[in-house]
Amino acid sequence: MSVLEVKNLKKSFGTIHAVQDISFTVDTGEVFTIIGPNGAGKTTTLEMIEGLVPPDQGDIKFGELNWDKHSNAIKQKIGIQPQSSAMFDLLTPEENITLFASFYEKARSTDEILQLVNLTDHRNNHVKKLSGGQRQRLAIGLAMVSDPEIIFLDEPTTGLDPQARRNIWDIILQLKQLGKTTILTTHYMEEAEKLSDRVCIIDQGKIVTLDTPSALIEKLTDEREVRLSFLDGEDAAEDANHFSKNLTSVIRTEREETLLKLWTTNPEDTLYDLFGFTKEKNYQVEQVSIREMSLEDVFIAFTGKEWRD
Numbered sequence: 001m002s003v004l005e006v007k008n009l010k011k012s013f014g015t016i017h018a019v020q021d022i023s024f025t026v027d028t029g030e031v032f033t034i035i036g037p038n039g040a041g042k043t044t045t046l047e048m049i050e051g052l053v054p055p056d057q058g059d060i061k062f063g064e065l066n067w068d069k070h071s072n073a074i075k076q077k078i079g080i081q082p083q084s085s086a087m088f089d090l091l092t093p094e095e096n097i098t099l100f101a102s103f104y105e106k107a108r109s110t111d112e113i114l115q116l117v118n119l120t121d122h123r124n125n126h127v128k129k130l131s132g133g134q135r136q137r138l139a140i141g142l143a144m145v146s147d148p149e150i151i152f153l154d155e156p157t158t159g160l161d162p163q164a165r166r167n168i169w170d171i172i173l174q175l176k177q178l179g180k181t182t183i184l185t186t187h188y189m190e191e192a193e194k195l196s197d198r199v200c201i202i203d204q205g206k207i208v209t210l211d212t213p214s215a216l217i218e219k220l221t222d223e224r225e226v227r228l229s230f231l232d233g234e235d236a237a238e239d240a241n242h243f244s245k246n247l248t249s250v251i252r253t254e255r256e257e258t259l260l261k262l263w264t265t266n267p268e269d270t271l272y273d274l275f276g277f278t279k280e281k282n283y284q285v286e287q288v289s290i291r292e293m294s295l296e297d298v299f300i301a302f303t304g305k306e307w308r309d
């Protein structure tokens with residue numbers, strides 16, 4: 001069952017068409033992730049859905065509710081992770097949660113929220129003394145105070161170290177177990193791949209593809225990445241690079257020092273031809289691998305842009 005339906009959303013800022021005709025639905029209990037290059041329109045899309053930015057055109061429906069007629073009801077239904085700056089640094093996590101809870105008619109207990117975001121041990125420390133990961137966990141806790149059905153998390157792990165990031169993943173998975181719906185944006189592909197039920201890739205204000213991570217990867221199955229590293233240095237790798245570009249099975253290539261990466265529709269034929277070439281030239285290949293495709297490959301294939309971390 002869908003909890004959110006977005007239809008033909010559009011938003012321009014002067015001559016910048018930030019969002020150009022975006023439509024999707026989000027189902028109850030799913031983690032729905034929006035990814036895209038810088039300036040793709042992710043934040044603008046989220047802010048329109050959250051009721052913070054009015055769309056120029058389009059419909060946003062939470063079940064039967066819309067912002068024009070039912071804004072109070074929607075506000076009880078959704079939770080938005082606040083910016084760090086919205087927290088009170090001189091208060092404790094417990095005090096921040098209690099304060100936020102006082103804004104709502106119904107709220108989860110402070111103890112429950114602290115437990116959910118694993119901050120019980122830090123409940124009495126001042127927020128300004130918390131680490132980046134702890135602050136982000138508190139921000140998710142604050143989004144949860146009204147016990148919303150849908151939680152919006154805009155890049156909740158940006159800038160965190162891998163362990164702190166994983167702690168946030170655990171919370172997102174717990175929210176899912178509680179039956180909550182999460183709408184997420186992230187800069188980390190691994191995160192999108194691990195957490196999401198569905199991933200929506202946006203580029204230049206438009207959806208370029210939307211599906212489960214595995215279905216998106218399967219769409220690329222005719223393309224595999226082959227890697228070869230050369231013992232004879234960069235010239236050998238470049239020579240092989242030049243040779244590969246002329247093979248009909250090879251889609252594109254990249255060379256990084258002595259490593260040659262190529263994307264091919266037929267790894268067997270490509271390797272057969274390449275080994276013929278290296279044998280003829282007497283080049284020594286140190287390592288060969290055929291890599292599984294990942295969401296990062298999907299991103300590059302659909303947007304033509306490198307992923308940034």
Ligand code: ATP
Nearest residue numbers: 013016017018036037038039040041042043044045
């Ligand atoms: P990032 O990953 O860098 O956060 P994003 O995908 O969230 O990017 P948006 O922040 O939605 O992208 O921005 C989309 C485009 O709209 C960008 O070109 C941005 O500069 C522009 N934009 C966003 N908000 C405004 C605004 N208030 N005024 C003018 N231009 C804006």
